[in-house]
Amino acid sequence: DSGVTQTPKHLITATGQRVTLRCSPRSGDLSVYWYQQSLDQGLQFLIQYYNGEERAKGNILERFSAQQFPDLHSELNLSSLELGDSALYFCASNSWGITGSGANVLTFGAGSRLTVL
Amino acid sequence: GNSVTQMEGPVTLSEEAFLTINCTYTATGYPSLFWYVQYPGEGLQLLLKATKADDKGSNKGFEATYRKETTSFHLEKGSVQVSDSAVYFCALWPWDTGRRALTFGSGTRLQVQP
Numbered sequence: 001d002s003g004v005t006q007t008p009k010h011l012i013t014a015t016g017q018r019v020t021l022r023c024s025p026r027s028g029d030l031s032v033y034w035y036q037q038s039l040d041q042g043l044q045f046l047i048q049y050y051n052g053e054e055r056a057k058g059n060i061l062e063r064f065s066a067q068q069f070p071d072l073h074s075e076l077n078l079s080s081l082e083l084g085d086s087a088l089y090f091c092a093s094n095s096w097g098i099t100g101s102g103a104n105v106l107t108f109g110a111g112s113r114l115t116v117l
Numbered sequence: 118g119n120s121v122t123q124m125e126g127p128v129t130l131s132e133e134a135f136l137t138i139n140c141t142y143t144a145t146g147y148p149s150l151f152w153y154v155q156y157p158g159e160g161l162q163l164l165l166k167a168t169k170a171d172d173k174g175s176n177k178g179f180e181a182t183y184r185k186e187t188t189s190f191h192l193e194k195g196s197v198q199v200s201d202s203a204v205y206f207c208a209l210w211p212w213d214t215g216r217r218a219l220t221f222g223s224g225t226r227l228q229v230q231p
Contacts, residue, residue, distance in 0.1 A: 002160060033218055043221040056218055090160060104210050106219055108160035
């Protein structure tokens with residue numbers, strides 16, 4: 001158990017629908033990162049939050065949004081789902097945030113597998 | 118921008134064989150370099166890391182040396198086991214103060230046969 005908790009583990013939905021993926025970071029970690037893992041795109045960085053604020057944005061579609069709450073858990077909202085959104089969505093956390101220097105180690109959750117039919 | 122290139126898989130080896138998975142990177146300055154491993158049905162786990170040139174990261178018999186001159190961070194293991202079968206990802210953390218997140222390579226699947 002990495003200490004990063006993601007729910008749900010599996011989710012099957014239809015095109016056009018909206019889903020919410022949830023992540024609880026490791027205890028003491030202030031930063032949360034979201035990644036998408038698909039067969040054709042590999043592991044793509046989506047977005048990062050640090051202590052409730054958005055700090056970095058990657059290849060996140062406009063149909064996707066995220067937030068980090070005061071208790072530090074984060075949610076990734078995916079709307080107007082398309083077949084191509086089917087993927088594993090990983091959450092990761094660390095304790096450095098953007099002010100950390102040196103190596104930054106991310107601890108990953110087990111992922112949420114989204115299937116869009 | 119930053120990028121990581123890994124050798125394509127799958128790599129199929131017999132137990133006790135020598136393993137090399139090549140990884141090269143493109144980045145400014147002095148990024149930190151990582152190898153992560155993903156076992157079937159699981160998330161990514163840190164395998165080893167190196168933060169500066171000529172550093173050697175090691176863990177569980179795996180090693181990788183940060184080579185600035187060749188911008189490489191090849192993963193090696195002297196004798197693989199069936200339990201090493203997994204997908205291995207090379208990654209970098211940028212040195213500059215821009216977008217600070219791990220950039221991953223495409224992953225290399227390793228299959229070890231008994």
